[in-house]
Amino acid sequence: MTGTHAGAPPGHRTSRSLAWRVGTPVVALLSGSLLAVSAANSDGTDLRPGRYTDMAGLVEAEANDYQGVEDRLNELTDEVDQLGARVSDRGVNLARAEAAELRDPAGLTPREGQGLRITMQDAPDELVDEAIEFNKQADPEDRLKLNRFVVHQQDIQAVVNALWAGGASAVTIAGQRVISTTGIKCRGPVVQLQGVPYSQPFVIEAVGDQSGLLEAIDADGLVSGYRTDAANSQIGIGWSMEAEERVKAPAYDGLLDLQYARPLRN
Template identity: 55%
Template sequence: MTGAHEAEGRPLHSAPDGGAKPPRHHARRSLAWRIGTPTVVLLSGALFAVSAADSGGTDLRPGRYTDLASLAEAEADDVKQLQARARDLEQDIDRMSENVRSFRVRTTRHEVERLHDPAGLTPRTGPGLSITLSDAPDDLFEDARDAGASGDVLRRYVVHQQDIQAVVNSLWRAGAEAVVIEGQRVVSTTGIKCEGNAVQLQGVPYPEPYDIEAVGDPTALLSALDSDPIVAGYRADAADPEIAIGWDVETEQQVEAPAFEGLVDIRYAEPLR
């Protein structure tokens, strides 16, 4: 019977006193719980501490916006806060600037104010010249084209940017205090460019005729126009009845030159060394 019993079940290990031993895995499980439980608690506490430090008191996983209106409202609030912050900073800068009393700062400010006028940032009035450039009459241009005139000849019937630039440069050389083209004050950064059948000034296209005004000594200005070779060639075409490109000069007792109102910053140019 003993042999049959051992064949049907697992044999029991005998203890020294002849009794059965309890299973060993129960002891190992108790030891794992005693060690593992404090370890998990410590790790959880460390994670909570790290999360609190990273969040800075905010939610690390904020709720999602449920609609576009909520998102727009939140973004608008952020913008208002940033704008308010910017205004505060500007006020701080103004207060700090007012408190600056150094000799160097005062000298620099006076120099900037002195340069406003020659830079074209203040209006000027006085005697000067009024000049008008215009294309040749259409019938003369068409007659020349029908007669088979070359492209170089046909270009003489139209006002180009170099014609305007030649007039303006000669006025500057004569000591003009201010120059205006189509009502815009000319400064050192003013660009004149041909664009199709118009001329662009500061990026704005203007059709002919082109009105140029200058404040300065009329006698000196006229003398400069007479001596400029490019202007002389233009005036020769104006005097030619077969071309008759437009040229008109008037002496003015009062020319008004408004202050330049465009951008004066040079963002991409670098000084020559």
């Protein structure tokens, strides 16, 4: 039985094959052109495509999902603690004492004291629109990179790392305690911490000696680059820094699921 359909006119299969051979490269070429135009307009960066969507609903929904998982985890943890409390063993007691000593450096106890508050956010929409119009008429070497108008995860990470380097004893983002396993990820116009989305503005607070924190912020090259863009009236990305006499950093109460790689064995 041949590959042609019953009743198909002679040459039908040949014409379809020819159409596919000609049409497929054309479609691929057009798709590539669209991707190239998109990449050129965005300067290779995701320029917050979700900023015009219902972000409040998205944040609330995802936060509720996470809260349900965390509530269940807390229930199971309490049950394990109750069962473990019934165990009386020298080794267990030593392990409990060691764990208690590590709670504070691990971020599992609250901290409070003087420190800094830093606020970051995307540049206003009108400045982005002005930059797009400016780029249409400017020479290529004079055009503004549109990714400089957006807060990226590396910008937030640079600030947090500088605060740690300045001697911070505790750091929070959006009021959530940052610990060694905290993952900072940008997803559209929000930042995710431990899988929970937080919308702008992004408020970072640190407990520690203010002079040491300020020196570390001023000395960090990545943070300085961001602050230069904030001072540029054409870009105006959001930045403010305030010294606070009392900064409260709550204890970390999220998931403590540690994941690590295992070496392959031959």
